[in-house]
Amino acid sequence: MTLTDQALELDIRARAEDGVRALLELAGDDPDRAGLARTPARFVDAMLEMTAAPGDPAQFLAVQFEDVGQVDEMVHLGPIPFTSVCEHHILPFTGHAWVAYLPTAGRVVGLSKLARLVEHYARQLQVQERLTGQIVDTLIKHLDPRGAGVVLRATHACMAQRGISKPDAVMTTSALRRAFREQPAARAEFLSFATP
Numbered sequence: 001m002t003l004t005d006q007a008l009e010l011d012i013r014a015r016a017e018d019g020v021r022a023l024l025e026l027a028g029d030d031p032d033r034a035g036l037a038r039t040p041a042r043f044v045d046a047m048l049e050m051t052a053a054p055g056d057p058a059q060f061l062a063v064q065f066e067d068v069g070q071v072d073e074m075v076h077l078g079p080i081p082f083t084s085v086c087e088h089h090i091l092p093f094t095g096h097a098w099v100a101y102l103p104t105a106g107r108v109v110g111l112s113k114l115a116r117l118v119e120h121y122a123r124q125l126q127v128q129e130r131l132t133g134q135i136v137d138t139l140i141k142h143l144d145p146r147g148a149g150v151v152l153r154a155t156h157a158c159m160a161q162r163g164i165s166k167p168d169a170v171m172t173t174s175a176l177r178r179a180f181r182e183q184p185a186a187r188a189e190f191l192s193f194a195t196p
Helices: 003-026 039-050 111-122 128-143 184-193
Strands: 075-086 092-102 147-156 171-178
Touching: 003 039, 039 075, 075 111, 075 147, 075 184, 092 111, 092 128, 092 171, 092 184, 111 128, 128 147, 128 171, 147 184, 171 184
Parallel strands: none
Antiparallel strands: 075 092, 092 147, 147 171
């Protein structure tokens, strides 16, 4: 990072912290009181951490096992816990993902890569619908499986703590591709795993 880039980053950070201070004042509080004095910096640190997508899916999905034989049955992992941040309200949504695919010969990845894929897309400002599709479409792109599916179930702070105030409401989204969409038996098998 150049000195110019560092200066720009520091300027953006200072403006972000000033914005948090303004929000605290708008909420009727004193951003200089002891309990809040470091809150703007902590908030900015937390946002940067919560939206730092780890790794590149193209790189971690490129590591495939070729010595597992002819795997032609479903590979499934779930429930995978995740937390993301709603891009509409900058509030968290938390839940579990179920991810599965039907491998094409020689295109099997380690199970941790499926969890890493969920984490990669969850660690961005998101909406659950898009998150679900990004995970499954990345599997299709990098593994070229005969089928893939993703189910996400999550509770949203924007539903629980504001607006309608329904803390126990669970949103479920699914994305099914290829055999999981086209073949009822494959779809039913995957969805039977993806139930709480």
